[in-house]
Amino acid sequence: MERKKFENSPCSIARSLDVLGDWWNPLILRECLYGNTRFDELQFWLDISRNILTRRLAVLVDAGLLDKVAYQTRPKRFEYLLTDKGHDACVVLLALMPFGERWYFKNGQHPIELRDRKTGALVTPEIIDSNTGKRLDSRDLIPCPGPGFRAPKAIMKRRFSEFYSETTK
Amino acid sequence: MERKKFENSPCSIARSLDVLGDWWNPLILRECLYGNTRFDELQFWLDISRNILTRRLAVLVDAGLLDKVAYQTRPKRFEYLLTDKGHDACVVLLALMPFGERWYFKNGQHPIELRDRKTGALVTPEIIDSNTGKRLDSRDLIPCPGPGFRAPKAIMKRRFSEFYSETTK
DNA sequence: CTAATGAGTTGCATAATAGAACTCAAGATG
DNA sequence: CATCTTGAGTTCTATTATGCAACTCATTAG
Known part of the structure; x- marks a missing residue:
């Protein structure tokens, strides 16, 4: 298939x-x-x-x-x-690099690092929330319908139960 | 296989x-x-x-x-x-979300958005260099051997030709 | 006593992978 | 001129993995 x-x-x-x-x-x-x-x-x-x-x-x-x-x-x-x-x-x-380094290359023994092509400065990828600048933590997050969300109400309710009950009670 | x-x-x-x-x-x-x-x-x-x-x-x-x-x-x-x-x-x-939104949901019509579970504030993932705080641009980067790099010299030379010639001339 | 729920199995046809060998054109070599 | 080498793919085959549908099985609900 x-x-x-x-x-x-x-x-x-x-x-x-x-x-x-x-x-x-x-x-x-x-x-x-x-x-x-x-x-x-x-x-x-x-x-x-x-x-x-x-x-x-x-x-x-x-x-x-x-x-x-x-x-x-x-x-x-x-x-x-x-x-x-x-x-x-x-x-x-x-963005996979820090994940891989943390979980598959303990003790900082990672094989590759990134540098700025011009300055030679070390570059360390990190995933943040651009609104606050803070490192993202998936535990703090909740998904909500965005501007392009389209779905039947039943599905909507089922997926966003928390969101839905909050905004309608 | x-x-x-x-x-x-x-x-x-x-x-x-x-x-x-x-x-x-x-x-x-x-x-x-x-x-x-x-x-x-x-x-x-x-x-x-x-x-x-x-x-x-x-x-x-x-x-x-x-x-x-x-x-x-x-x-x-x-x-x-x-x-x-x-x-x-x-x-x-x-971190895939902004990529997908940019290339597969033009005009900001993305279906899902993330919010902080407590404050309800919008959360927008972004990948930055944690050393400078600036958004990462892969065009500016060059890979270099890191602390755990191990390989025969021939391979080393072949992969890091630019780096190698710089540091040895 | 029967139906429904949750969490999987089992069987099968079709694709995708890995591995190795083969092709083919154009230069380079002797 | 005959052969070798390079770069960029094909072709062939044996295994796996995927997707789909149907089936199992224990337990509770009606």
Whole structure:
């Protein structure tokens, strides 16, 4: 059976997972960010099957995260460059780094760190609430219907029971 | 063939993807965060096959992101609660929201928004560099070997050519 | 006594993966 | 000129994983 698609899901997370909810796509983006943008470079660093790499690259180009660009003609050779959307996705991937470091590389023994290309300053990704500037803690949060929410009342009630009872009593 | 595992990969992103690099696991965590923590609730909201849900839940429990807890005996019934690690992973997932909203829900028409459980204030996830407080831009970044980096010199040179030439000339 | 609930199993057809080998064009080498 | 090498993919096959539907099973509710 074909993998389920979330393109019509009423959830930003779900829709993003159509292209990022997979193990190879994020890693391909990572390599492109690291400057390994050609087929054989990607294959070498990721140790991915060539047929899979072919397909994933097509998907990423199709989804608008990568651009397939010829870096020479005669013989035609290509590289895969991050688009704006691709760079935006990379930022999300970088948000995985502190999580991975905390849970899979204890004692600060993480293998890679990020630096500013110009200044060389250490860069540490962190996820905050931009309204308060404070680090996000999922325990404090509650989901509410946003401006584009559309659903039958029964579903609405079922999903936002707390919210619903608060605003109607 | 069995899906490739990254548990020994020298990369925080790759190791995190062993459990988060998939479409169902993140969505299951999302539902648990939203308070839908029981088998049938998860099945209803995610519209996931029951056999797949069973397996994924076992994986998430095994990976330490969820706890399987009996909420009643006679008949024994369970719910799946987020652990500390699970909550930490949720924060990463929430970082997908602005990406999804930007690229899949134009014009601010996103369906869900987050609010502080106590104050009701709007919460907007954003990924910043905690050293400067500025929004992260992947274009400005360069990866460098971190404290736990281990690799043969040839590989080191190949991956960090820019870094390597800078520090040795 | 029958129905409903919650939480899974079991069986099956179809896709996706991993792995390895093969293709193909254009330069480079001897 | 014949062969080698590079870059970028195909093709083939054996396993897995996914999605779907139907089935189980214990316990309580009516």
